[in-house]
Structures are given as C-alpha cells and as structure tokens.
Amino acid sequence: xxxxxxxxxxxxxxxxxxxxxxxxxxxxxxxxxxxxxxxxxxxxxxxxxxxxxxxxxxxxxxxxxxxxxxxxxxxxxxxxxxxxxxxxxxxxxxxxxxxxxxxxxxxxxxxxxxxxxxxxxxxxxxxxxxxxxxxxxxxxxxxxxxxxxxxxxxxxxxxxxxxxxxxxxxxxxxxxxxxxxxxxxxxxxxxxxxxxxxxxxxxxxxxxxxxxxxxxxxxxxxxxxxxxxxxxxxxxxxxxxxxxxxxxxxxxxxxxxxxxxxxxxxxxxxxxxxxx
Amino acid sequence: xxxxxxxxxxxxxxxxxxxxxxxxxxxxxxxxxxxxxxxxxxxxxxxxxxxxxxxxxxxxxxxxxxxxxxxxxxxxxxxxxxxxxxxxxxxxxxxxxxxxxxxxxxxxxxxxxxxxxxxxxxxxxxxxxxxxxxxxxxxxxxxxxxxxxxxxxxxxxxxxxxxxxxxxxxxxxxxxxxxxxxxxxxxxxxxxxxxxxxxxxxxxxxxxxxxxxxxxxxxxxxxxxxxxxxxxxxxxxxxxxxxxxxxxxxxxxxxxxxxxxxxxxxxxxxxxxxxxxxxxxxxxxxxxxxxxxxxxxxxxxxxxxxxxxxxxxxxxxxxxxxxxxxxxxxxxxxxxxxxxxxxxxxxxxxxxxxxxxxxxxxxxxxxxxxxxxxxxxxxxxxxxxxxxxxxxxxxxxxxxxx
Numbered sequence: 001x002x003x004x005x006x007x008x009x010x011x012x013x014x015x016x017x018x019x020x021x022x023x024x025x026x027x028x029x030x031x032x033x034x035x036x037x038x039x040x041x042x043x044x045x046x047x048x049x050x051x052x053x054x055x056x057x058x059x060x061x062x063x064x065x066x067x068x069x070x071x072x073x074x075x076x077x078x079x080x081x082x083x084x085x086x087x088x089x090x091x092x093x094x095x096x097x098x099x100x101x102x103x104x105x106x107x108x109x110x111x112x113x114x115x116x117x118x119x120x121x122x123x124x125x126x127x128x129x130x131x132x133x134x135x136x137x138x139x140x141x142x143x144x145x146x147x148x149x150x151x152x153x154x155x156x157x158x159x160x161x162x163x164x165x166x167x168x169x170x171x172x173x174x175x176x177x178x179x180x181x182x183x184x185x186x187x188x189x190x191x192x193x194x195x196x197x198x199x200x201x202x203x204x205x206x207x208x209x210x211x212x213x214x215x216x217x218x219x220x221x222x223x224x225x226x227x228x229x230x231x232x233x234x235x236x237x238x239x240x241x242x243x244x245x246x247x248x249x250x251x252x253x254x255x256x257x258x259x260x261x262x263x264x265x266x267x268x269x270x271x272x273x274x275x276x
Numbered sequence: 277x278x279x280x281x282x283x284x285x286x287x288x289x290x291x292x293x294x295x296x297x298x299x300x301x302x303x304x305x306x307x308x309x310x311x312x313x314x315x316x317x318x319x320x321x322x323x324x325x326x327x328x329x330x331x332x333x334x335x336x337x338x339x340x341x342x343x344x345x346x347x348x349x350x351x352x353x354x355x356x357x358x359x360x361x362x363x364x365x366x367x368x369x370x371x372x373x374x375x376x377x378x379x380x381x382x383x384x385x386x387x388x389x390x391x392x393x394x395x396x397x398x399x400x401x402x403x404x405x406x407x408x409x410x411x412x413x414x415x416x417x418x419x420x421x422x423x424x425x426x427x428x429x430x431x432x433x434x435x436x437x438x439x440x441x442x443x444x445x446x447x448x449x450x451x452x453x454x455x456x457x458x459x460x461x462x463x464x465x466x467x468x469x470x471x472x473x474x475x476x477x478x479x480x481x482x483x484x485x486x487x488x489x490x491x492x493x494x495x496x497x498x499x500x501x502x503x504x505x506x507x508x509x510x511x512x513x514x515x516x517x518x519x520x521x522x523x524x525x526x527x528x529x530x531x532x533x534x535x536x537x538x539x540x541x542x543x544x545x546x547x548x549x550x551x552x553x554x555x556x557x558x559x560x561x562x563x564x565x566x567x568x569x570x571x572x573x574x575x576x577x578x579x580x581x582x583x584x585x586x587x588x589x590x591x592x593x594x595x596x597x598x599x600x601x602x603x604x605x606x607x608x609x610x611x612x613x614x615x616x617x618x619x620x621x622x623x624x625x626x627x628x629x630x631x632x633x634x635x636x637x638x639x640x641x642x643x644x645x646x647x648x649x650x651x652x653x654x655x656x657x658x659x660x661x662x663x664x665x666x667x668x669x670x671x672x673x674x675x676x677x678x
Contacts, residue, residue, distance in 0.1 A: 002584075012588065018658055033661060036582060036601065036610065036625040040660035057660035061584035061601070065658060 004062060005096035011066035016073050019055045028115025028126060030108045031140055037064045037105065041112040043075060043120075051075045051083060056112075063095075063102040070094045071109040084117060086110065104140075135181070136167035136174045143181060150185045158182065204267055205232050211266040212239075216259055220245060227259070235270045237263060251275070280594040281640045283549075285480075286429050286457060286573060286631035287598055291523070292482040298526040299484075302519035310516055311507070320518055327525025331489050334528035335455065335474060336465030344490045344508045345521050349456040349477030350379035352490035355501050355512070356452040356473040357383045357423050361392070362499035364419060364450070371413050371422040371444070373397040373405065374616035375430075380423050380454055397424075402565035403433035403617050410443050420449030426474075427458040430600060430613040430629060431564030432573025434458065441470035450496065456480055456488075460531035461539060461570050472496045478520065482633070483527035487520035538634040543571035546632055549641045550574045556649040558656060563619055563627060572632040575600070577614075577623035580662050581655040586628055589651040595644055600627040622661075 004012070024042035031038035037060030046052035054075040056068040070091050075083055088106035092098050098106060115126040132144030146167060155161050158178045162168045168175045199207070212229060220226050225245030230238040239259060245251050252275070260273040282290070308317030310324055328340040337343055346352045357380065361368060372384050374396050388394040395413050399405055405424075414420055422444045427434045437453050444451040452473040458464060460481030466474050473496060478487035492498055498511065505513030531538075554560050559579030578586065583601025590597055600611025610624045619627070630644070656662045 012585070013592065015658065029660065033580070033622050033625075038660055057658060059580055059659040059661055060582050062588045064582070065585060 002063070002099050002102065004066075004099075007070075007094070007096045008063055008066040008098065011069040011095065012062040015056075015065055015069040017053075017055045017069065017076075018057070020057060021053050021055045026116035026120035028112045028117070028119050030111035030115055031060070033059065036137070037061065037108060037140075039064065039068050039108050039112040041068070041071065041109075041116045043116060045080070045120075049079055051078050051080075060105065060108075061102075063098055064105040064108060066095060067091050067098070067105040067109045068112075071113065075113070080117060080120065083113065086113060135177050141167035143177075146178060146181050147185055150182050151189070156182060156186065199267075201232070207267050208232060208237060208263060211262055212259075215262045215266070219258055220254070223248075225251075230276050235268065235272060237271060237273045238276045239273060240276050279643060280596070281636075281643050282596045283630040283632055283636065283640065283644065284596045284598050285633040286432075286629065288479045288485065289482045289633050290635055291479075291484050292527060292530055294530055295483055295523045295526045299519040299523040302522055306518070310518060323522050323525075324516055324518065327521045327528075330525035330529045330532075331476070332491075334532050335459060335476060335491055336463075336467050337491050338467040339494060341509065342466075342491055342493055344492060344511050345516065345524070346488040346490055346512060347486060347517070348488040349377075349454070349475050349480070350488075352475035352477070352488045353377070353379040353423070353452075353454055354383050355490055355498070356475060356492075357421065358387070359498040359501060360421050360450050360452065360473065360496070361387060363497040364421065366419065367392050368419040368421045368450075369413075369416060370394045371397065371410070371420055371424070371449075373399065373424055373435075375399055375403065375428055375613045376423065376425050377429060377454055377456070380425070384423065393418075399433075399616050401618050402568075403428060403431050403563070403613070404565055404568065405435055405440070407436065407439055407443065410440055414444050414447035414449055416447075420444065420447060421452070422449055423452040423454065425454040425457070426464065427455075427461075427570050428564070428613060429457050430611060431575045431617075432457070432570035432631075433564045434462075434568050434570065437471070438469045445470040457570060457573075460528070460535065461542075461572060463535065466491050466493070473498075478524040478527060481527050481531050483524040484520060487517060487524045489524065534634060539571045541634065542632045542636070545636055545638065545641050546572055546574055546630070548638075549630060549632075549644060550576070552641070552645040553648050556645065557652040560652075561623060563614060563617065563623075573629065574631075575614075575627060575629045577619060578626040578628070578652055578655075579622050580659045581626045581652060583626050583628060585655055586626065586651055589654070590628075590647065593647050595647060598629050598631075600629070601625050 021042040021044045025045045026043045029038065029040045040057040041054065043051050043054040054072040056072050058065050058068040074086060074090065074094055088110040091106040091109050118126040132142035134140055135143050135146055146161065149155060149161060158168050158175045161178050168178050209229060217226060223244055225241065225243045225248060227245060228240045228242060230240045241251055255273055255275055260271065263271045263273060306320050308320050310317060310321040312318050328343050331343045332340040346355060370384055370387060370392050372380055384394055397405055397409055424435055424440050426437045441451045450472050451470060453471055454475045455464060456475055456477040457480060459476040472493050474491040476489050479485040500511045500513065502513045507513055507516055550562065553576055557578060561577050563575040563577055583599030587597060587599045600614050611627065614624055614627055
C-alpha cells in the first residue's frame with residue numbers, strides 16, 4: 001500500500017481537466033502502454049499567449065493520474081515561457097509529496113509538457129520510439145535506447161547514464177542491468193579498436209620473441225628468474241622457466257598473469273601459454 | 277456503515293470463528309509447555325497430536341507424524357528445499373517453474389548462486405506446464421530435487437502434480453509441492469500421489485497468520501533448519517506454538533467437512549462474477565486456463581487501464597482485491613506469473629485478481645458487479661489509448677497496437 005498525500009488522493013479521485021482540448025495549440029504524449037503509464041497533454045493559448053485551457057488523458061496508476069491532473073492545473077494561466085520552467089519537482093511540491101518509486105509519474109508530466117511545447121513550436125510530434133526491452137521501468141528506457149546513450153555520449157558509469165536519460169534514477173533496481181549494458185558497449189568499442197591484423201606464423205613468432213625480450217624477461221629477472229621460448233604451435237606457445245622461476249611456487253600464476261597476458265596483448269587473444 | 281467486500285482470499289483469509297474459539301483456551305487456561313513433565317504442561321501435548329491428525333487428514337498423509345508444524349508456508353517451502361538439498365549432499369539438479377511463489381524461487385535462486393544447477397520450467401499462455409519438458413529435465417541421470425506448486429496463487433491454474441511427481445520419481449528425484457493455495461479448496465492426498473514433501477499455510481484456509489505445516493513422507497531425508505530441541509521429533513526445534521497449532525488443526529477439520537459445499541458455492545459465485553465482468557467491462561480478458569483452475573480464483577486483465585488505479589477505486593468503495601500491476605508493487609515489476617504467460621503488454625499492467633472464500637455471498641458479487649463497470653469506464657475515459665472511433669492508439673509505437 002502506498003502512502004499518498006491527501007492532495008494526491010484528491011487529484012486521483014477528482015481529476016481536473018480530463019480529456020482533450022479541441023483544436024489544441026500544443027499536443028504531447030509521454031510514456032507508453034509497455035511502460036505501464038502514459039500521458040497525453042493538450043493545451044490552448046488565449047489572445048495574450050497564455051495557456052487558457054489544458055487537458056490530460058492518462059493511462060497509469062493513482063499517482064500518474066494525480067500528477068497529470070496537477071500539471072494541467074498548474075499550467076493554466078501561464079505563458080509558454082513560464083510553462084517551460086515547470087519541473088517534475090514542482091509537480092511533486094504541488095502534490096505535497098510522492099513516494100520515491102512514484103517520482104517517475106511527475107517526470108512523465110514534465111516529458112508530456114516538453115512534447116506538447118515542442119509540438120506547439122514546430123507543429124511536429126516528438127516521437128520517442130520505444131524499441132527493445134524496457135530496462136528502467138521507472139522511466140521506460142529500453143536496452144536499445146540505453147546502448148545508444150552510452151555509445152553516443154561515451155558514458156562509462158551508471159550515474160552518467162542517469163544524468164543523461166534518468167534511467168536508474170528512480171528505484172535504482174535496474175542499475176546492475178545498466179552497468180552490464182555499459183560494460184558490453186565498452187567491450188564492443190574496445191574490440192573494434194583493438195582488432196589486430198592477421199599475421200603469418202613467422203611474424204607471430206618474431207613478435208612473441210620480441211615481447212618476451214622487451215616486456216616479460218625484465219619482469220622475471222627482477223626476481224632472479226627467466227624463461228626461454230621452447231616452441232610455437234598455432235596459437236599455443238610453449239615456454240621453459242629457468243633460474244628462480246623453476247622452484248617458484250607461483251610460477252603458474254606468473255605464466256598466466258604475466259606471460260600469457262602480455263603475449264595476448266601483443267599477438268592475439270587466442271594465445272595460450274604452457275610451460276614445458 | 278460503509279459496505280465492505282473482501283475478495284482477496286488468496287492473500288489471506290478471515291480466521292473462522294470456530295478456529296478463534298478453539299484457540300482461546302490455549303491462551304487463557306492451557307498455556308503450559310507441552311514438553312513439561314507436570315500434567316499442567318505435558319497435558320497440552322495431546323491437543324498438538326490431535327491437530328497433527330487433523331492436518332494429516334486434510335492433506336491425506338498416511339501417518340500424522342509425517343506432519344511438521346512451521347511458522348508459515350514460506351518456512352515450509354524453505355525448509356523443504358534447503359533441508360532436502362542439505363541432507364542429500366553434493367550438488368543435486370534443482371527443478372522449478374517460472375510461476376512459483378517467491379518462497380520457492382527465493383531459496384532456489386539462493387542455491388543457484390551457490391553453484392547448484394537450476395532449471396526453471398516455462399508455462400504456456402494458459403499458464404500450463406509442458407510435461408515433456410519435465411520429463412526431459414528429470415532424466416539427465418543426475419540426482420534431482422523438484423519443487424513445483426500445485427495451484428498458482430495469482431491465476432489459480434492447477435498443475436498436474438500426480439503426473440509431475442511420477443516423472444520426477446521415475447528419474448529418482450525428490451519431489452516437493454507447494455500446496456498452499458489448493459489445500460482446503462480441493463481434495464488432495466499426499467499418500468496416494470508420488471509426493472515427498474508438501475507445504476501448507478494456515479492463513480490461506482481460515483486459520484491465523486503465523487502457522488504452517490510441512491508434510492515429509494516417511495523415509496525422506498531432511499536436515500532441520502532450526503536446531504537445538506527435540507520438538508517435532510527433532511526436525512524443527514522450538515517450543516510449539518500451541519494455540520496456533522490447535523487453530524490450524526481446527527481450520528483443516530472445518531475445511532475437510534465443508535470442502536465440497538464451499539467449493540461449489542465459491543465456483544458458482546466466481547463464475548457469476550467473471551461472466552458479469554466480461555459482459556459489462558470493456559476490454560476484459562481472463563488470465564489462465566479457465567478449465568483447469570481453483571474454484572475460487574479469477575484473474576482478469578483490463579485493456580488500457582492500470583491495475584493500481586482500479587484497485588484504489590475499488591478500495592474507495594470498500595472492495596478488497598489485488599493486482600499484478602507493476603505500479604502496485606514495491607519493485608515496479610509487473611507480475612512474474614503473467615509475464616511468464618506472455619500476457620500481452622496492453623493487458624499486463626491492468627490485471628486484477630478476485631479470490632473468494634466460503635464467507636462471500638451473492639450480495640458481495642452483486643456489489644462488485646455494480647461497481648466494476650463504473651470504475652473501468654471511468655479509467656477508460658481517462659486513458660489516452662482508448663479510441664472508440666477505432667483509429668487505434670496514440671502512443672509513440674511502443675504498445676504494438678498501432
């Protein structure tokens with residue numbers, strides 16, 4: 001059971017300005033059926049360019065209906081410039097308060113207002129296509145939309161994503177999913193950059209030798225160890241530890257963490273290193 | 277006085293007056309500890325034994341000592357799954373379904389995180405299971421522990437537990453069923469079916485909250501989750517909750533006696549409610565297989581309107597029901613059961629569950645039928661998606677309606 005203020009309950013039970021303004025000057029829609037809530041806002045201006053009529057149609061829960069009703073009441077009497085200043089927090093303040101998980105209802109009000117003003121100015125529909133699976137249910141943001149945000153704006157943190165498109169900023173449940181998407185996109189971008197040209201076996205062996213000399217040996221020698229290249233068979237690299245490495249209890253770790261990592265970076269991700 | 281109609285009995289039920297009455301002496305007179313050596317305490321034990329027999333009779337257990345009293349259905353589910361897995365040792369393969377109660381999915385996912393293999397069976401659009409899928413999974417040659425509910429709490433859809441149990445047992449697995457919603461509503465018999473463990477909950481069958489039971493078939497190995505006492509033959513330590521155990525026994529006894537007439541009455545009322553709503557409310561459809569359901573449950577989706585709004589408007593006129601809508605849950609996720617059934621998106625957010633009990637009357641149904649069309653019409657008037665001119669929906673394309 002949600003704790004709604006008396007004002008929310010009042011606007012839910014007795015919503016003001018329900019319906020559709022005839023021949024509206026502005027007409028905007030936010031949300032969708034898939035998200036579980038949607039709001040269509042229409043308004044009309046009078047001779048002094050002030051909003052004289054504003055109406056809403058809302059599919060959604062009690063707080064979505066109350067937020068929509070509050071929005072229309074707040075809009076009437078305002079100029080477009082004044083209306084533009086309205087934020088979702090103004091709607092929340094007007095209603096007294098909204099439960100944290102219902103803040104997106106007020107955001108939907110703000111979005112419908114933006115869409116209606118855009119329509120008033122351009123005559124066009126602000127069309128936010130919903131493609132993909134909804135990840136952030138608070139703000140109805142899909143995986144595809146999130147991928148685009150992350151890619152286009154080079155976002156690397158969930159916080160950055162929230163600032164950009166609000167996703168994750170409601171209940172916060174989808175943050176792990178957002179982080180997965182960020183990691184996936186970053187991974188793809190990295191893979192694109194680092195794709196290495198195909199090389200012949202001889203080229204491969206030369207690079208392996210070079211990398212061992214330049215990158216790996218100095219590390220091992222610091223601890224009195226060393227290694228020799230024994231053989232290369234396809235992507236399998238056989239090495240022989242010498243010196244202190246022979247009796248070192250963690251040489252198998254060194255093999256993977258140092259030798260294999262360095263060679264994979266230099267040659268290819270499919271390199272596997274084994275000790276003989 | 278404001279009229280009040282309670283049609284949310286799959287959430288909880290009213291405590292039957294007979295049950296309350298049976299419990300009272302165990303607060304006022306017989307409050308002794310059944311483990312005591314003196315007559316005042318020890319004498320209480322026989323009432324626990326009697327209650328155990330009453331529970332055993334309701335679920336068809338062969339021996340009363342196959343019944344363990346717990347604090348609730350969730351405890352029974354947790355104890356069954358974790359207790360059996362623990363006693364079995366190693367890493368048995370776990371099988372469950374997507375539509376289980378959280379009390380089963382919770383421990384199942386916990387074990388999965390611990391490295392157990394978990395297979396989650398899908399359901400079809402009617403909410404039914406595919407038995408071939410069960411067969412395939414149980415024949416992997418690995419030891420299995422399966423937990424599959426008997427009847428679904430949200431839709432009332434009944435799974436073919438006898439057939440499922442047979443398949444699991446043929447594969448050598450252990451079979452637990454969450455019978456919380458079916459117990460007391462339809463006849464069940466643990467001894468006649470291939471069931472190793474079975475959970476029930478008191479407050480779903482007119483006993484109070486805070487009491488449940490787990491049936492453990494003789495010979496089934498289980499590790500107790502509460503240790504440190506001899507109670508319940510060492511399988512669940514802790515001084516017995518005597519008044520509630522007595523209450524659960526009484527509730528089971530009542531259910532046994534009244535089951536046939538209660539089920540018939542609930543079915544009649546439910547069918548009338550359902551038919552009335554379908555006839556008077558636009559865009560309504562039933563979720564779940566109507567030919568294979570509990571007699572008391574109906575789950576109805578309403579196109580283009582949102583469940584929480586319906587629920588609050590019902591609440592305003594004194595009608596108590598529940599919804600699978602995202603907006604009504606703390607998680608903002610729509611019902612996992614309806615999603616598993618691929619309920620269309622346009623319908624997913626507007627589902628209402630009505631669940632009846634023996635205390636509902638024809639007047640209750642008349643009242644709900646009087647209010648529902650008014651509420652649905654009012655919300656449809658508010659909705660931007662309702663286009664009576666047939667032009668389709670106004671949304672930006674996300675709804676898939678066009």
